[in-house]
Amino acid sequence: MKAKNIGNNLSIGFYKSARTFPGRPALDVHNEAYTYEQLGVMAAVLTGKIKDAGGKTQKLVALLAYRSPAAYAGVLGILGAGRAYVPLHPEFPVERNLKVLELAGTDVMIVSVECREAFDEILKLVHKKMIFILVGMDESDRYMKNYPVHRFIIIKDLAKTPFPNPPREGEGTLEPVRKDDIAYLLFTSGSTGEPKGVPVSHRNARSYVEFVARRYDMDENDRVSQMHDMTFDNSVHDIFVAWEIGACLCVAAKEDKLLPVSFMQKKKITLWFSVPSVGVIIDKYGRLEPSAFPFLRYSFFCR
Numbered sequence: 001m002k003a004k005n006i007g008n009n010l011s012i013g014f015y016k017s018a019r020t021f022p023g024r025p026a027l028d029v030h031n032e033a034y035t036y037e038q039l040g041v042m043a044a045v046l047t048g049k050i051k052d053a054g055g056k057t058q059k060l061v062a063l064l065a066y067r068s069p070a071a072y073a074g075v076l077g078i079l080g081a082g083r084a085y086v087p088l089h090p091e092f093p094v095e096r097n098l099k100v101l102e103l104a105g106t107d108v109m110i111v112s113v114e115c116r117e118a119f120d121e122i123l124k125l126v127h128k129k130m131i132f133i134l135v136g137m138d139e140s141d142r143y144m145k146n147y148p149v150h151r152f153i154i155i156k157d158l159a160k161t162p163f164p165n166p167p168r169e170g171e172g173t174l175e176p177v178r179k180d181d182i183a184y185l186l187f188t189s190g191s192t193g194e195p196k197g198v199p200v201s202h203r204n205a206r207s208y209v210e211f212v213a214r215r216y217d218m219d220e221n222d223r224v225s226q227m228h229d230m231t232f233d234n235s236v237h238d239i240f241v242a243w244e245i246g247a248c249l250c251v252a253a254k255e256d257k258l259l260p261v262s263f264m265q266k267k268k269i270t271l272w273f274s275v276p277s278v279g280v281i282i283d284k285y286g287r288l289e290p291s292a293f294p295f296l297r298y299s300f301f302c303r
Helices: 012-020 036-054 067-080 094-104 111-125 140-146 200-216 236-246 258-265 276-284
Strands: 025-029 032-035 060-064 082-089 107-111 129-134 151-155 182-188 196-201 223-226 247-249 270-276 298-301
Touching: 012 025, 012 151, 012 182, 012 236, 025 036, 025 067, 032 036, 032 082, 032 129, 036 067, 060 200, 067 082, 082 094, 082 107, 094 111, 094 182, 094 196, 107 111, 111 129, 111 151, 129 140, 129 258, 182 200, 196 200, 200 236, 223 236, 236 247, 247 258, 247 270, 258 276, 258 298, 270 276, 276 298
Parallel strands: 025 247, 060 082, 060 107, 082 182, 107 129, 129 151, 223 247, 223 270, 270 298
Antiparallel strands: 025 032, 182 196
């Protein structure tokens, strides 16, 4: 069996960039920028909470967060703890999210405040004992009173939660993993309508990210679009290619996804990635003019 190594971890690129560019923006979400150092500290806080939580299923942690700082810190926090993340979507039917939790077998879940309604619906129906790490939700008394079978860990303000030192590669904030360990587990409905789990290893994801970063002349000055939801595999390209090169990941809000041209112009996107239909729609409305996107260097499309 191959040895564990922090260099195998899918998130290693982020921590290398955090050492090189601590003050540069790593994330632009809700029109607020977070530096690599800031996002790294938030991730380290969640890593610590995950380790403290324990849980019977050590390798998988569910993530119910949507286009928020907690969503991206959550991914890094889970990977930093040497676990694999299982993204849930707050707009999916509660039955599907419950099925994903059942099939994944996880008993630890990070929940961000923007997903409160979806979380409340899950709580009403989930039967097994779970550990919930709640970000931005100061309702521990209500939850503990109504659902005493579960354990709730509260983080009132992730951005203001103190951490002793900025996380740096190899200083205990990034757990070593084996290359073939699972980095994330996505679920697709397939042809039957039943969710099917697709595990992706650190080796496979790292190989893709490293190749793309080498293939194109990307650097820390780039601004990378994030149009895809985390429940879609294409999101891995957005997130980890950006952080591999020290670039800024620019997250489109729900309304921005309906107005991609305005989003690209406002955020000065240099590296675009979306499904092909977005380009078709932009062209249909006559917005593909030569001077429309002066900052854009590459456009990637994938179904």
